[in-house]
Amino acid sequence: MHRNTNQAGSWRRPVWAALLGLMLAVGTAATALAGDWPDRPVTLIVPSGAGGGTDQTGRLLAERLRARFGQPFVVVNQGQGGGVVGIGAITGARPDGYTLGILYNFAHYKPLGQADISAGDVTAIAQYNADPAGFHVHRDSPWRDVRAALDALKADPAAHTIACAGGCGGSWPVAVASLLRAWGVDPAAARMIPSQGAAASLQDLAAGGVDVVPCSLPEARALMDAGLVRGLAVFGSERLAAFPNVPTLAEETGLTLDLGAWRGLVGPAGLPETITAQLEAAMADIVADPGFRDAMAAHGFGVVWRDGEAFAAFMRDQETTVRAVLRDLGLTRAKP
Amino acid sequence: MDLSVLAAAAALVLTPPVLGTMMAFAAAGLAIGAIPGLTATLGVALLVPATLALEPVAALAGLMSLAATAIFAGDLPGALLRIPGTPASAAYVDAAHALSRRGQAGRALGLGLACAALGGVAGALALLLLAPGLARLALHLSTVETFWLACLGVSAAALVARGSPLKGALSLLIGLAIGLVGLDPVSGQPRLTGGVDALSGGAGVIPVMIGLFALPELVRTPRAHATATRRDVLLFGGWFAAVRRDVWRSRGRIAAGCGLGTVIGAVPGAGADIAAYAARAVAGRGAPAKAPGDDEAAVIAPAGAANNAAIGGALVPATVFGIPGDALTAVVIGALTLHGLTPGPTVFLVEPERITAVFLAFLLANVMLVPLGLLAIHLIGVVPRVPRAVVTPIVLVACLIGAYAVGGTDVAVLVMLAAGVLGIALDAAGVPLAPLVLGLVLGPRLEEALLTSLLKSGGDPLVLVSRPGAVVLAVVTLGLWAWPIGRWFCSVASRRQDPSS
Structure with missing residues (x-):
């Protein structure tokens, strides 16, 4: 690229200088060298579409991590394949600290045969959030309370559609399927509809395309406020x-x-201890910061703290419990 | 339009870093558009990676400025060298070149600039005023309607494309086939990735586009350059009065160009290129010429206005439905998503300030076009003097870096090169490239909408016409196909009746 700069200098015309300057900018963005971490922007992969809860909390974190480390934490939304692509991008990235990600309920991917991901594929840095599932219906839905909805589903499970607000096997469908089972409804008989994420499912709910969306309350807030x-x-x-x-x-x-x-x-497995420690300390400060807690509360997100070690243990525990739930609910096929 | 949102958006845009970025990108847009073969689409695609380190509003405002100025700058080599800088300016390149040969290059370029700015402002206003309303309307769109909208876009890509509909359809099918690569949008299972993990997110629209559009131009330019060696004398002095007269004489045609451009631009699959041709066809003939050059001016005015108005129009379905109106907006959608503003109705609920700021930046960019365009007209003399041998390698290196920076993998570079080879072959066969890009972008969306709709109904295809909106869109889509087929039947029938014709 140096040769280009010299050429640009020898040309008198500003049009060319501008063009070459911009090409130089493209080059520098791509070829920055690794040194003291972080000396260039860090990619924060959010394995869901923009607008969902994972995205909103990821952006709150990215803002504060940038303030702390002095480098942009660039949020990249990869919601394709029910989050499989984004999570694959995190676990498959080089463990150099320049690709991190937000991980959420992942334990269903492996038993459902969607992706080979386990707790050992990531370096746990810190858990910062937990949100209970909700039960959302359209403004004009005949169901005034959740009992009416459950009774209707019990009477004819196949007559209604339940959005998965992501892949069918994630946190929300597992929660709603557990509820159906507890109410004596066969969850396998219900029509579960996958989507790119909570935002897409909520849009479909507003349009009357599905009957129930089981995502968290904060994710549905904009549409609840709009009265839809x-x-x-x-x-x-x-x-x-x-x-x-x-x-x-x-x-x-x-x-x-x-x-x-x-x-x-989280980061990819094998993230250097020095980087993990810096990030964990930063996360502890962020989660303790009243400004962050206020921002999370303003969006309606619950703040839960687990340090790296506890978070790793929690994820291993999730693998066993979710696998059992999926098996009990008949969501796992005998052999994928 | 909510005034508090507008004020918040203005506060986001009217800051020194954002305005500075816009100026830099607008200047780059002029340089890129002025170089034959480097289109607004390619310019945006190449510079998306350069915006990764910028704040989202600055980055997107910059890309909007680049798109607006690059379309105008396509007129510069068009008027002077008869090489259209962008496909859209091909609609009036002959008229502009004819004016230049009469020593009225300044009039041709000045009129082009005035019309581009007027058209761009009209398109931006339509975007700013109509998009939020359309967003509320779009909340009534379920997967069923999305399916038909995607069908409509795919059909328009093949049928409205210039030249042979058959070649347009072929290009579209190639795009749909490339769009199959990646994870199945419903079950999440990998498909046609050949075991390459880097392909599980799909082939990647931007690497494919860079290769598809840029490499064929590199192969083609030596031939085109043969006509570019002769330079006409540029006479800029005193063209202001002539341009003012032309604008006033053509005010009706310019208004028609603005309206047509906005509407055609908003039809998925049409875009600036088709808008420029349509405006020329509909509004090109008007009052009888009173002075030499009036006929040419009457062609430049509506087409020049339409091709810039079309960008604003194309951004309406792009931001509200996430459905690109043309190749340029397909790249803009990628850039929006990259910067966290995933197009769709919810973006107006989740982040109304930021998306309005992007629209406002687009309006501002069209105003900034006037001073920058005047500067560019004065500088244009140098461009034909730069040898191809210098331009070609620089563009090639930019393509390689651009593909790697966006995809972040070696595979993305290979995808770019493979797309380039494909582009050269399709170009040589006269197959249009835009439908391919639309197929690649719309294919996965079409598939997901169809499969989830069928999941909801338990496999009953009647679900696709179960809602009023879906029925309307289905009728429009099927009508679009029935029209050329019906015309073909009529022509066959009349030929049978009258063998002499």
Whole structure:
């Protein structure tokens, strides 16, 4: 590229100088050398479409990580294949600290035969969030409460559609399928509809394309505020502070199902200890920071802290429990 | 339009870094558009990687400025050398060149600049005022309607494309086939990746586009350059009065060009190129000529306005439905997604300020076009003097770097080179390239919408016409196919009746 600069200098005309200068910019962006981490922008892969909960919390983190490390943390949304592409991009990246990602409920991919990912494929840095699932219906839905919806589903499971708000096997469909099973409905008989993520499923709900979307409350907030979507219930045992009008599942049905989504910062397996330690310390500060907690609360996200070690243990535990749930619910095929 | 959103968006755009980025990208747009073979589409595709380190608003505002100026700059070599800088300026290259040969190069370029700015502002206003309303409308679109919209885009790509519809369809099918590579959009299983993990996200629209458009131009330019050696005398003095007169005389045609450009640009699969030709055809003939050159001016005015208005129009379905109107907006969608503004109705709910800021930047870019365009007209004299031997290797290196920077893998570079070979072959066979890009972009969307719709109905295909919106879109799509087929039947029938014709 140096040769180009010299040529540009020898040409008197600014049009050419501008063009070559921009080409130089393309080159530098691509060829920055590795040195003291981080000396160039870090890619933060969000394995979901823009607008969903993983995306929103990922952006809150990216902003603060940039402030702390002085390099942009560029959010890249890869929601294709129900998140498989994004997660594959994280686990397949070089463990040099320049590709990190947000990981969420991943344990269903392997038993469902969608992707070969296990807790050992990532370096756990820290968990920062957990959100209970919700039960959302269209404004004009005949169901006024979650019992009415469950009874209708029980009467004829195949007559209604339930969006997966992502791949069918993720946190939300697992939660809603567990609820159906607890209510005596065969989840395998319900029509589960995959999508690119919660945002896409909610759009389909607003358009009347599906009957139920089981994503988290914060993800549905914009459409709830617009009056297009109603939240009938939230999983877990307590109402969310940001959504005092949405009753808990326990209040409505007497069932206590503490299910939902969790999110944490991870890198590819084998991330150098020095980088992991820096990131873990930064995450501890961010999660403790009142500004971050306020921002998370303003968006309605729950803050949960697990350090790297506890987060890794939690993910290994998830693998066993989710596999058992999928088997119990008949979601796993005998042999994919 | 919510005024508080507009004010917040203006606050995002009217900052020194954003305005500085816009100026730099606008200048780059002029340089790129002015070089024959380097199109606005290619310019945006090449510079997307350079925006990775920028803030999203600055990056997207810059790319908008580049798109707006590059389309105009295509007129410069068109008027002077009879080489259209962009496919859109090919619609009036003859008229502009005829004016130049009469020593009225300044009039041709000045009129082109005035019309481009007017058309661009019209398109930007339509985008700014109509897009949020369309977003609310789009919240009524389920996967069923998305399926038909994607069908409509795919059909328009083949049928509205210039030249033979058969070649357009062939190009489209190649694009759809390339679009099959990657993970199955519903089950998430890898497909046609040949075990290459880097392909599980698909072949990648931008590496394919860089190769497809840039490499054939590199092969083609030596021939085109043969006509480029002769330079006409440039006479810029005193053209302002002539341009003012032309704009006033052609005010009706310019308005028609703005309207047609916006509407045709908004039809998926049409875009700036077709808008320019259509505006020329519909509005090209008007008042009888009173002075030499008036006929040419009457052609330049509507087509020049339409090709810039079409960008604003094409951005409406691109941002609201995520469906590209043409190849340029297909690249812009990629850039928006890269910077965290995934096109779709929810973007207007989630981040109304940022998407409005992008639209506002596009409006501003069309205003900035006037001073920058005047500067470019004065500088244009140098471009024909730069030897091809210098330009060609620089462009090739930029392609290699651009493909790697976007894909981040060696595979992306190989995909770019393979697409280049494909592009050279298709170009030689006279197969248009734009339908291929639309097929590549729309194929996965079409497939996902169809499969999820069928999942909802348990496999009953009648679900595709189960909603009023879907029925309307289905009728429009099928009508689009029925029209040329019906015409063909009529012509066959009339030939049978009257063998002499």
